[in-house]
Amino acid sequence: MRREVTLRDVAELAGVSSRTVSNVVNGYANVTERTRVRVQRAVEELGYRPNVLARNLARGRSGQIALVVPYLDTPYFSELLQSVIRAARSRGYNVLIDQTDGDPEHERAFIAHGSRRLLFDGVVFSPLGLDQRALAGHDPNLPLVVLGERSSNGTFDHVGIDDVAASREATEHLLDLGRRRLAAIGDQPYATGEAAQLRTRGFREAHQARGLTVREDLIIGTPRFNRKDGARAMAHLLDRDDPPDAVFCYSDLVALGAIHTLVNRGLRVPEDVAVIGYDDIEDGAYSNPPVSTISPDKEMIATTAVDRLLLRITSPTPPPAVELRAPHKLVVRESTAGRVTPRAG
Amino acid sequence: MRREVTLRDVAELAGVSSRTVSNVVNGYANVTERTRVRVQRAVEELGYRPNVLARNLARGRSGQIALVVPYLDTPYFSELLQSVIRAARSRGYNVLIDQTDGDPEHERAFIAHGSRRLLFDGVVFSPLGLDQRALAGHDPNLPLVVLGERSSNGTFDHVGIDDVAASREATEHLLDLGRRRLAAIGDQPYATGEAAQLRTRGFREAHQARGLTVREDLIIGTPRFNRKDGARAMAHLLDRDDPPDAVFCYSDLVALGAIHTLVNRGLRVPEDVAVIGYDDIEDGAYSNPPVSTISPDKEMIATTAVDRLLLRITSPTPPPAVELRAPHKLVVRESTAGRVTPRAG
DNA sequence: ATGCTGTTTTGCAGCGCTGCAAAAGCGTAG
DNA sequence: CTACGCTTTTGCAGCGCTGCAAAACAGCAT
CATH class of the missing domain: 3.40.50.2300 (Response regulator)
Known part of the structure; x- marks a missing residue:
């Protein structure tokens, strides 16, 4: 591996000190146009590229x-x-x-x-x-x-x-469709589940705002927000006497898992059960059926x-x-x- | 930001040279047990951690x-x-x-x-x-x-x-199901499409091995291996007079897109059209229906x-x-x- | 004691860069 | 011509570590 071009090499060619080259390279203020050009030219001629490691070490x-x-x-x-x-x-x-x-x-x-x-x-x-x-x-x-x-x-x-506002919107959307037996999948009523709890709060607030009562037994907890837990939770819900007609899932993956179970059981989405997710991942847009969701501005x-x-x-x-x-x-x-x-x- | 503990600090406490500390830290051979322990203790007492930047700069x-x-x-x-x-x-x-x-x-x-x-x-x-x-x-x-x-x-x-062998296996699987009008989605007959071309070759070889003829017009090219292109290619195939009864997709995403179109058109998978993908991504296992695939050992x-x-x-x-x-x-x-x-x- | 070998430890230089402060240059005023 | 303030350039030290080669040490034979 041949030695790389250093600041000093450039300095020598340009006939200035290495510190000046550093100044030019870093775009510092007080450099005359004349020297700037001269250094620039030398940099290009030698194909100099700063050594990031050395720079960072020096800068701390x-x-x-x-x-x-x-x-x-x-x-x-x-x-x-x-x-x-x-x-x-x-x-x-x-x-x-x-x-x-x-x-x-x-x-x-x-x-x-x-x-x-x-x-x-x-x-x-x-x-x-x-x-x-x-x-x-x-x-x-x-x-x-x-x-x-x-x-x-x-x-x-x-x-x-x-999250509270977003979850309220998602829930309101389901209510707007005329659904009344709403389930929520993804609650995590413990210290590390703060995210989930905010979504549950939004779910509740949406009901309250319309004078509706939350079906507490339809709020299902899941350890994680993945397909498997979503599928399992949905299965639990369907095994009940009066299954829900709409489900708010705390992530799109949970929603995909839930839909998986629904279709597997021969139920139609959304005719029998409407499903909304959260996160707006790309998969959700291309699944069968495409999943409604809360889309956070990730960028x-x-x-x-x-x-x-x-x-x-x-x-x-x-x-x-x-x-x-x-x-x-x-x-x-x-x-x-x-x-x-x-x-x- | 307080100054961090350096090799020299450890050396001082242990009463050795900093080079020796370096030797211990890096597990070099010739260090007496006595000094090794002494240095080790100093390292722990001060909570020394090597500065990765400096190390790498020195090592080049x-x-x-x-x-x-x-x-x-x-x-x-x-x-x-x-x-x-x-x-x-x-x-x-x-x-x-x-x-x-x-x-x-x-x-x-x-x-x-x-x-x-x-x-x-x-x-x-x-x-x-x-x-x-x-x-x-x-x-x-x-x-x-x-x-x-x-x-x-x-x-x-x-x-x-x-790839050729894997693609041949995938194709043979479709043939084993008794399907005979096989389509392939994902060919890329140009310089950067070498991956796709290998899969096409496997597709052909599987046919040849059984004395079957490849339906050349059912080999569909796609610029990329994503859902959208898969969905679009499938739509093209279905618009033909004699649509395929099985499709080999060059990625699972393509397969998911193809299935999306099939379901959208009211066709059943696999009854009307069998679909196999490639890559074994997690989504494929949880979609409706779960997608057969070639699973490379990613680990x-x-x-x-x-x-x-x-x-x-x-x-x-x-x-x-x-x-x-x-x-x-x-x-x-x-x-x-x-x-x-x-x-x- | 002396020399020889092999092991363990050390000092120094330097990786390539930047921070700092001093030095040099330069234009203007006294 | 000197002094002063400002801009531009420079030299030096050092970031924290490792490579290298020399130095110190130890063990053993002579």
Whole structure:
């Protein structure tokens, strides 16, 4: 491996000090046009590219941020991942991915061990196994932005959509269709289930706003938000005396699992049971039937989170912890509205 | 941000030179038990953790490998991604992700610009927009392992399953069901479509082996392997006079798209048309109906690729380019075999 | 004691860059 | 011609670690 071109090589060719080359390369202010051009030319002639490692060591920063998510093969996260990478890259940062499998110990190790000695400068974190209390005790030296639905409690930045409002909208949509025996799949009435609880709250509020009573026994808990749990929960519901005529699922995967069971049992969606999901993953749009859903603005979530994290990283005095809300919208598809018109695709 | 503990701090406390501490930390051979213990204790007392950046700068390596894929939200890649991260991490390497969107220019820039000055030491590359010729001209200084179905041509390592054999198996499965009007969706008869062409070859071979004639007009090309193209191609097929009674789709996404169209048109899968996919993504197992598929051993692909890449990175003399085959298997589900027995999930 | 071998430890330089503060240049005023 | 303030350029040290080769040490034979 031949030696790479260094700052000094460029300096020599351009007839200036290496520090000046550094200034030019980094676009610092006080450089005469004349020297700037001269250096520029030398850079091009030699094909110089800065050594990121050396730069970061000298600067005391790694130029990388970590994205910590529970699962990578969950469509919601892989879609989000893209946006985060894009946002970070455009700001000169690289993204390291870490998958926790929702293991609290893994999550804790990450935020406790801090920045693992300059492997990354900050973390965008989507917690699953850790609850508020554990999160609140994180190393305050580690810039951290939390995604998802937990409120920050004032100890760190937090980016998410308004889950209660979104869930209320989803529920209202089902009520608007004339359905009255509404089930909810995905509640998690324990410390780490804050996201789920907000959705349950929205579900309740929608009923209350219309003077309707929530069928408490139709609120089904699931340990996770995946197809399997959705399928299983739906099976439970169908085994009852009076099964629901509509279901609000706390994720699109849960909805897909629920639909799977419904179709398997010979029931029609939405004629017999209307189903709405949450997250707007691509699969939902192409399943049979396409799934109505709450669509969070993932691009917005990603850029907001990255911007806030970089602010926190670069700011000399730590900015206050804030709640940042990204927009969402209700997307109505066949799983609630029914076949509109047969299409080619 | 308080100063971190350095090698020198540990050395001072342990009463040895910093070089010795380094030796202990890196597990080098010739260290007496006595000093090893003494240093170990100091390390723990101070909570020392090596600065990865400094280490890599000194070593002249970045300790990171890049994984370059066309799309991250494609389930196949996001599932593969996990395995690659796991494999790399367990060998002390980090993974940088790059999504190319299949843009040949982006891909070329990546392999041409080489290691972007120590940002990464090697690349696991899943090409889409670049063909053989372009790939062959890559910077020989950059360790590179190519995933997917292209043959290496002797210029770089290559990891993949035996596509022709797998495709033949898939096709034979359809023939075994008694189907005779077989369609294939996904052919790409141009330079960058080598993967598709291998599958088409397997499709043909299966016919030939049984003395059957391939219906050439039922081999449909698609620019990409996604749901949309699958749905569209299926629509084309159904608009013909004699639509197929079975379809071999070159990816599960294509299969899902095709099924979407079939169901939309009121046709039954597999009774009217049997559908088999390729990749064994999780969605396929939970769709309606679950999709039969060719299942490549992704874990094996990932570990093989990472191991080979690390060998190439660390080896003083470049090892010869090789073809490495990962196993695959045929997974039969309802989209070809029909409902076996109604299940709860 | 002396020399020789092999093991363990050390010092130094340097990876390629940036922070800092001093030095040099330069235009204008006194 | 000197002084002053401002802009531009430079030198040096150092980020924290490892490669290299020399130094110190130990064990053993002479």
